[in-house]
Amino acid sequence: MGEIQHLMNIFINAAFAQNFVFIRFLALCSFVGMTTSMSNAVGMGGAVTFVTVMASVISYAVFQFILIPLHLGYLQTIAFILTIAVFVQLVEIYLKKVVPSLYRAMGIYLPLIATNCMILAIALLNVTEGFNLLEATVFSFGASIGYVLALVVLAGIRERLNYAKIPSIFKGYPLIFFIAAFIAVAFMGLQGIAR
Amino acid sequence: MKNLLEIFKKGVFKENPVLILMLGLCSVLAVSTSVVNAAGMTLAFSFVLIGSEVTISLMRNFIPKTLRVPIFIVVIGSFTTIMSLLLQAFLPDLNKALGIFIPLVVVNCIIIGRIEAFASKKSLSESIFDALGMGFGYGIVIISIGAIRELLGSGTILGYPVFGSNYKAALFFILPPGAFLVIGIEIAILNKVLSVSKRKREI
Numbered sequence: 001m002g003e004i005q006h007l008m009n010i011f012i013n014a015a016f017a018q019n020f021v022f023i024r025f026l027a028l029c030s031f032v033g034m035t036t037s038m039s040n041a042v043g044m045g046g047a048v049t050f051v052t053v054m055a056s057v058i059s060y061a062v063f064q065f066i067l068i069p070l071h072l073g074y075l076q077t078i079a080f081i082l083t084i085a086v087f088v089q090l091v092e093i094y095l096k097k098v099v100p101s102l103y104r105a106m107g108i109y110l111p112l113i114a115t116n117c118m119i120l121a122i123a124l125l126n127v128t129e130g131f132n133l134l135e136a137t138v139f140s141f142g143a144s145i146g147y148v149l150a151l152v153v154l155a156g157i158r159e160r161l162n163y164a165k166i167p168s169i170f171k172g173y174p175l176i177f178f179i180a181a182f183i184a185v186a187f188m189g190l191q192g193i194a195r
Numbered sequence: 196m197k198n199l200l201e202i203f204k205k206g207v208f209k210e211n212p213v214l215i216l217m218l219g220l221c222s223v224l225a226v227s228t229s230v231v232n233a234a235g236m237t238l239a240f241s242f243v244l245i246g247s248e249v250t251i252s253l254m255r256n257f258i259p260k261t262l263r264v265p266i267f268i269v270v271i272g273s274f275t276t277i278m279s280l281l282l283q284a285f286l287p288d289l290n291k292a293l294g295i296f297i298p299l300v301v302v303n304c305i306i307i308g309r310i311e312a313f314a315s316k317k318s319l320s321e322s323i324f325d326a327l328g329m330g331f332g333y334g335i336v337i338i339s340i341g342a343i344r345e346l347l348g349s350g351t352i353l354g355y356p357v358f359g360s361n362y363k364a365a366l367f368f369i370l371p372p373g374a375f376l377v378i379g380i381e382i383a384i385l386n387k388v389l390s391v392s393k394r395k396r397e398i
Contacts, residue, residue, distance in 0.1 A: 177378050
């Protein structure tokens with residue numbers, strides 16, 4: 001199996017077969033909270049993709065060049081969450097000063113991202129799966145694409161259901177979970193496509 | 196004392212962290228494939244929640260406002276690491292079953308939410324009861340989902356067969372879609388109960 005094929009496999013696995021939202025149950029808070037409209041979903045998806053890929057590379061470096069030489073591997077959880085929080089804070093400050101227009105579009109999502117469990121999960125999975133830097137980058141990018149896909153699909157369905165007649169007890173969250181259940185069934189069907 | 200009980204009850208029903216506030220969903224849906232896993236997750240989660248609420252409540256007068264979030268994160272992260280090392284040492288099977296969701300307790304929104312909204316402002320005893328109530332409310336939800344999924348998905352409760360050996364397990368409930376369906380139904384039932392009790396009060 002060639003190198004490219006191997007990377008494609010990691011990508012498809014992260015994005016579809018092991019989708020982070022529907023199969024692995026990560027980042028559900030923002031999945032439920034940020035899909036009220038398509039613009040919210042796209043904005044959050046873009047912000048998360050950027051932060052996830054960068055944070056995964058940085059936490060990879062922190063693990064390889066700080067924690068391993070100092071034999072502090074057991075501190076990885078604290079080290080990663082602090083790295084991610086600091087990185088998100090830096091991005092926020094940088095955008096505010098340098099690209100204010102992008103800050104206005106992305107700014108409201110940034111504080112939410114620091115506690116998005118998907119980003120920490122990817123940093124931790126990179127270590128447990130023993131990925132090298134390239135594999136880790138591809139993995140985190142694939143995971144973010146899967147996340148954006150999940151958000152956009154749900155937001156699209158929710159926008160169309162705004163005016164539908166729904167029994168009052170199913171309004172709101174129950175309906176979201178039922179929709180998620182059916183989309184998850186569809187994603188289960190993709191299990192076989194990556195080895 | 197009455198006040199403290201009130202705080203405890205609020206976490207279980209009116210402000211149930213999972214079904215009402217919609218927080219901490221990831222771990223609830225992911226590890227509720229069986230009652231044992233769900234109970235283990237509840238213990239791990241409650242340990243971190245109680246530990247960090249007590250610590251923050253004791254330090255609340257010394258934490259500068261601008262630095263509070265990093266301090267919260269370090270405190271939660273420390274308790275999560277302690278809990279994870281304890282599980283690895285004494286309950287390796289459970290640690291394996293819960294997997295990535297053990298370190299992910301650190302980003303569980305319930306914990307940082309309760310610290311920010313409650314423990315950083317209230318006294319030690321109130322914080323302890325808040326943590327107990329929230330842990331209990333979380334536990335009820337995750338264990339009930341775990342029980343339904345285990346019962347329908349493998350026909351057992353705590354590993355004991357309930358329906359006899361002829362039962363064909365509905366694999367759907369063990370797989371991810373089942374978790375979404377079960378929590379959706381639970382929220383709908385809770386909505387119904389709350390709306391009925393509200394109507395009774397109005398009459």
